[in-house]
Amino acid sequence: MTGKLQVIVGGQAGSEGKGAVAAYLAHPSRAETPTVVRVGGSQAGHTVIGRCPDSPDKCTACVPAGHPWRLRHVPVGMVTNPDAVGLIAAGSEIDVLVLTFEIEALQAAGYQIASRLHLDPEATIIQPKHIDAEAYRALTQRLGSTGKGVGAARVDRIWRLAELAREARELPVQMVDTARVMRQALRDGQMVQVEGVQGYSLGLHAGDYPYCTSSDCRAIDFLAMAGISPWARHVARFEVWVAARVYPIRVAGNSGPMAHETTWEDLGLPPELTTVTRKVRRVGHWDPDQVAVAVEANGGPSPDVKLALTMVDQKHPEVAGVTRRHALSADALQTISDVEMDTSSDVHLVGTGPQTMVEMVPIKPWRG
Secondary structure, X not given: OOEEEEEEEEOOOOOOOHHHHHHHHOOOOOEOOOEEEEEEOOOOOEEEEEOOOXXXXXXXXXXXXXXXXXXXXXXXXXXXXXXXXXXXXXXXXXXXXXXXXXXXXXXXXXXXXXXXXXXXXXXXXXXXXXHHHHHHOOHHHHHOOOOOOHHXXXXXXXXXXXXXXXXOOOOOOEEOOHHHHHHHHHHOOOEEEEEOOOOHHHOOOOOOOOOOOOOOOOXXXXXXXXXXXXXXXXXXXXXXXXXXXXXXXXXXXXXXXXXXXXXXXXXOOOOOEOOOOOOXXXXXXXXXXXXXXXXXXOOOOOOOEEEEEEXXXXXXXXXXXXXXXXXXXXXXXXXXXXXHHHXXXXXXXXXXXXXXXXXXXXXXXXXX
């Protein structure tokens, strides 16, 4: 028996709604007992809307409309699927304080995270000196970096100076060989979802150097961080989900080139803040070349490379909260058609709000 391997990637410069896509695809109605895997560092946050598993009066963190969890280490699928097994893979950089805070906050809200989440002993630990080193080199001011120490920790890893998870004390999570767990899950016919971070345009070799992150951001790169191969014999199905938003963003400051840049005011939208640094994001109109290149870099156009077009309600507010294709407006359907022409790829998911998606092409539940 073999399983499905799924990778979520960004098709722009980050903040494309990868968390919402990953959470939707890991829902119990689509994957009964998925293994959800986070790679990369604490510089990127993914937002998932969750409700307290207990009654609302037991959890002051939750609000009636759902509480937004902005997670930098815990895989988002652990929030939407109570049976999901969570892994933080070897190719990750861990801020222990951030990881501890996320686990404790989720536990307090009723989510049983601590017993389901595991960390690879080969993951790299981010130390205070790494954050200090990035501040000293003024990465935030020069390049718009989040300055969370991830790049500096990777430098130490290359120089064989880094502290690894297996050497750290008082970690809030159990350690396992995460690649072995993934392989076994696939052999058992389950789904393994690798949750990538940032976006293709931010890749180290994607063309915007030095205005980039400290790694590449393709599916193949995230698979390498996870330590799993799509060509393994126990992978029956492999798919890459490329998330792209109708109005792409870059982080605040001197963060690199952006085609068709505009302002939130000109779009008639409230300013957005970055998930981690809480600064106002730069915003632009749709750039077809940007997403087309990202699709191609991730193996498309191909039936195995699927587009998720997010935040369509920002451009077409009349579709906010819609969950059925027949309820999409003609203007929204035209935008979706234009995106498909631009990228030579089908749009399979359409985001119409923080908690709502429309399935454009039927997504068969995965049962192994």
